[in-house]
Amino acid sequence: MKSTNQSSKVKYIAYLGIFALAIAFPYISPNRYYLTVVTLGFIYAIAVYGLNLIVGYLGQLSLAQAGFFGMGAYTSGLLSLKLGLSFWLSLPIAAAATTLLALLVGLISFRTRGHYFVILTLCIGVIIHLVIEKWDSLTGGVRGLIGIPIPTSIGPIAFKSLESQYYLVLAFLILTIFVMSRIASSLVGRTFKSIRNSEELAATLGINVMKSKLLAFGIAAFFTGIAGALFSSYIRFLGPEIASTHLTFEFLLFLLIGGQATIAGPLVGTLLASAITESLQFMQEYRMVVFGALLILIVKFFPGGLVGATKTLKAKLEKRVNQGKKSGTNLPSKGESHAAKNRGFN
Amino acid sequence: MDLLIQQIFNGFTLGSIYCLVALGLTLIYGIMQVPNFAHGHLYMVGGYVTFFMMTLYGINYWLSAIIAGVVLAVLGILLERIVFNPMRNSPSTNKFIAAVGAMMFLEAAARVLWGSDFRSIPAIYDNVVMIGGVRLTEQRLIIIAGAVILMVALYVFLKHTLIGSTIEAMAQNRDGASLVGIDVNRVAMLTFAVASILASAAASLSGPIFLVYPAMGSLIIMKVFVIIVIGGMGSIPGAVLGSFILGMTESLGATYISSDYKDVIAFAILVLILSLRPSGLFAKGGH
Numbered sequence: 235m236k237s238t239n240q241s242s243k244v245k246y247i248a249y250l251g252i253f254a255l256a257i258a259f260p261y262i263s264p265n266r267y268y269l270t271v272v273t274l275g276f277i278y279a280i281a282v283y284g285l286n287l288i289v290g291y292l293g294q295l296s297l298a299q300a301g302f303f304g305m306g307a308y309t310s311g312l313l314s315l316k317l318g319l320s321f322w323l324s325l326p327i328a329a330a331a332t333t334l335l336a337l338l339v340g341l342i343s344f345r346t347r348g349h350y351f352v353i354l355t356l357c358i359g360v361i362i363h364l365v366i367e368k369w370d371s372l373t374g375g376v377r378g379l380i381g382i383p384i385p386t387s388i389g390p391i392a393f394k395s396l397e398s399q400y401y402l403v404l405a406f407l408i409l410t411i412f413v414m415s416r417i418a419s420s421l422v423g424r425t426f427k428s429i430r431n432s433e434e435l436a437a438t439l440g441i442n443v444m445k446s447k448l449l450a451f452g453i454a455a456f457f458t459g460i461a462g463a464l465f466s467s468y469i470r471f472l473g474p475e476i477a478s479t480h481l482t483f484e485f486l487l488f489l490l491i492g493g494q495a496t497i498a499g500p501l502v503g504t505l506l507a508s509a510i511t512e513s514l515q516f517m518q519e520y521r522m523v524v525f526g527a528l529l530i531l532i533v534k535f536f537p538g539g540l541v542g543a544t545k546t547l548k549a550k551l552e553k554r555v556n557q558g559k560k561s562g563t564n565l566p567s568k569g570e571s572h573a574a575k576n577r578g579f580n
Numbered sequence: 581m582d583l584l585i586q587q588i589f590n591g592f593t594l595g596s597i598y599c600l601v602a603l604g605l606t607l608i609y610g611i612m613q614v615p616n617f618a619h620g621h622l623y624m625v626g627g628y629v630t631f632f633m634m635t636l637y638g639i640n641y642w643l644s645a646i647i648a649g650v651v652l653a654v655l656g657i658l659l660e661r662i663v664f665n666p667m668r669n670s671p672s673t674n675k676f677i678a679a680v681g682a683m684m685f686l687e688a689a690a691r692v693l694w695g696s697d698f699r700s701i702p703a704i705y706d707n708v709v710m711i712g713g714v715r716l717t718e719q720r721l722i723i724i725a726g727a728v729i730l731m732v733a734l735y736v737f738l739k740h741t742l743i744g745s746t747i748e749a750m751a752q753n754r755d756g757a758s759l760v761g762i763d764v765n766r767v768a769m770l771t772f773a774v775a776s777i778l779a780s781a782a783a784s785l786s787g788p789i790f791l792v793y794p795a796m797g798s799l800i801i802m803k804v805f806v807i808i809v810i811g812g813m814g815s816i817p818g819a820v821l822g823s824f825i826l827g828m829t830e831s832l833g834a835t836y837i838s839s840d841y842k843d844v845i846a847f848a849i850l851v852l853i854l855s856l857r858p859s860g861l862f863a864k865g866g867h
Contacts (some may be wrong), residue, residue, distance in 0.1 A: 364841070520688070522688030
């Protein structure tokens with residue numbers, strides 16, 4: 235009991251430390267370039283949290299996520315550019331519109347299962363991309379949207395500087411992580427996981443599978459829409475390629491590197507992959523060659539990603555330490571280690 | 581009227597290309613139960629090999645196509661060994677992701693090696709045959725004839741040769757097939773080889789009309805997925821029928837509806853079909 239208390243205290247301190255680091259980052263970052271990279275990484279991470287809910291917790295591989303990201307970005311961008319709406323109005327509208335679209339997509343696609351679901355969502359993502367690209371009069375087609383305004387200031391807080399935009403994005407990221415961790419530990423989260431493990435079993439237990447799937451899909455799209463809206467006001471230029479399946483695959487990569495079905499995974503994976511991408515800039519062309527191969531290696535050898543692998547390692551270490559304590563020595567005899575192994579299985 | 585006949589002919593050409601790629605995809609699905617996302621990229625590599633054989637080494641068109649087929653067969657086998665065979669017992673989501681990884685790898689590799697330019701396989705059969713008011717270019721006739729010949733060859737191979745029938749046997753029942761002494765690994769490699777050859781042939785045939793570029797695989801793979809979903813995944817007659825349905829719809833849709841949105845049509849059909857029949861048009865039931 236005491237040790238779990240202690241470990242939760244350690245965790246608490248670690249969280250505080252990470253939080254302090256995130257707050258202090260603009261001041262300790264050696265140059266503005268890193269700040270830009272991290273801000274963009276945070277925006278993507280918000281979308282990856284959405285994907286994590288669908289792929290990690292619900293166990294459904296949706297490949298329409300970049301489409302939703304594009305939907306959020308273009309809705310917000312168009313509203314503020316063409317109607318002159320304030321960012322604080324266009325962001326919630328974009329999130330709501332994306333959620334609505336996702337619910338519609340979900341109603342159709344969750345009637346299918348397995349391979350059909352993956353292919354159908356992939357096709358829906360492509361449709362969204364193509365519509366954005368071809369609807370020239372509204373979206374500017376391949377030329378894109380230029381000159382999207384930065385977020386309007388609220389009272390004395392303006393978002394002109396890079397630092398202030400960093401904090402804005404950080405605030406949304408923290409909100410996302412908070413909501414996601416609450417969902418993960420709630421009954422709803424466990425409902426999602428039960429669907430991932432077995433849809434038939436979940437249905438037998440009285441879970442409304444369709445409703446739960448739609449809920450997860452809607453929440454994921456809501457955050458993806460927010461990420462899209464943040465992207466549009468941060469980058470201030472939108473091209474149709476942000477809705478292409480390439481971005482979906484990148485999100486998937488970020489998620490898998492970090493670790494699916496974990497709370498830290500999406501952030502860790504996104505930041506790490508962004509950092510690698512930026513440091514490999516001189517070999518930009520080879521980037522996807524490396525990442526493609528990496529994706530295969532990860533699903534084969536580390537399906538839990540970095541966070542998953544750390545957890546496994548930690549569990550192994552703890553087991554060893556516990557064994558050591560019980561037998562009074564650091565090297566347990568063979569019989570005891572067998573017993574411990576058996577306990578582990580139970 | 582002439583326009584209609586012309587578009588039907590073009591639809592047939594398009595359908596023939598789709599058909600060759602779709603047949604390979606559906607064969608692999610039948611054996612591995614995994615949608616091979618990288619299949620369109622095998623088609624792309626096939627196009628490039630043909631192109632380089634002709635332009636760099638000056639080899640004639642047909643020989644280049646055959647060399648491309650051989651190269652692709654090897655690539656297909658490698659893909660099976662390196663990516664799909666080790667993932668045999670993984671959850672299906674992980675298999676998809678591995679296939680996506682293979683796809684990203686192949687496309688990026690093509691960009692690195694050959695650049696992002698659009699290239700065109702030199703056309704050697706560019707005469708036009710006029711029947712009534714309809715223009716039939718020789719290359720398009722070759723595409724249709726080539727596809728028909730390959731389809732017949734595939735049929736004979738699967739139904740009338742011992743080694744071909746092992747593929748069907750394994751698609752029907754994996755355990756049963758290994759019980760009667762069929763080497764499951766060998767059949768998987770064979771299937772990948774055959775499927776890759778078909779994809780390569782499709783690229784060699786269509787290269788002089790459509791262009792060769794690294795992203796050409798991404799678009800065709802999605803269309804081919806639409807086809808095998810329409811036709812029922814794993815079904816060979818379904819894949820053939822689906823290909824021609826899609827080829828026709830696209831060709832007529834581009835003319836009579838909107839050429840801007842012609843690529844959307846395919847996906848819209850799929851969404852429509854799956855909303856009405858969630859397990860495909862000709863689903864064999866229970867997968």
